[in-house]
Amino acid sequence: DRLFESCGGRFGRIWVVGGWYGVLPAMLFNDSRFDIAAVDSIDIDPEVAPVARTLNREAGDLFRALTADMYALDYAAGRPDLIVNTSCEHIADLRAWLALLPLGTTVLLQSNDYFSEPTH
Template identity: 70%
Template sequence: MMKTTRSNEANTTDWHESAFDIIRGLSAYTGSSLIEGLAKVIAKYPDADLGTAFNHKQVGSKIWAREKLFESLGGKFKHIVLLGGWYGVLPAMCFDDSRFDIDLFESIDIDPAVAEIAETLNAKVGERFRTTTHDMYTVDYSTRGADLVINTSCEHIADLPAWLALLPRGTKVLLQSNDYFSEPTHINCVPSLEAFKEQTSLSHLAFAGSLKMKKYTRFMVIGTV
């Protein structure tokens, strides 16, 4: 019994090193820039909340966004702006996909602590990825020249129409929200896709759809403000 207990303690202590070795091996096997970046993040930032950032729900919703974006608007972009970019997982997934040709993917987040992690995850692409620390309400979108603005956390925006009004008319957007009303930080959920379409009031709608998750449904629209 004592040996088993000590073995379990050792396994718990060594999990971080084992995870790093596993991810590094997967990077060598797949040649994936995302997995290579993830190995570097694990090595440099052991306290990063990667379990949340890369859980199946987060990854699934981003795969959905990536697929529908390519189907709706293609894969060539000069400048994508991502609001609430956190660890930069969506940019890493797009850079890891050979269908996409992106000159610059800019990840904006209000939390300065996430910038280095996002930059490490996307280090392979160099100057094609950058982070900036801003409140999304204070960004001057007219000077950025973005040909696509992404916000996958619209449930966190108290007045979504007011934020959308800050974008230059004609800007293409990808927006996501959900009906997860029981989550305290979700201050502006919507009950249905139709409600989300009405809330965003896009001048042109290229895509609108729903993705059923275990506890909630995620809604997405792609189009032009």
């Protein structure tokens, strides 16, 4: 809802980093307010990609689940229209990660308030 309010619903390529099981892309593809050309869900854990592909099966070629470290991505070369980080509670230094993004990049940040989890 906040994304739509701030940026509208039309996007070219979206990168979701720390994308886990690909729930957000599935929600976006099923939300009629959004018209999205492609979503890449990128996660460091190779075990999550098959689940993300299953969840987003109906999106066909519009969806890719990729295995990579969000710190190692070339954001300038990829030039996604929107970068979503759905794992901010796993990022030790969020400002250092944001510094990797080209100036002017549109970014959406998600985190949670599960403070009792020691890895957060």
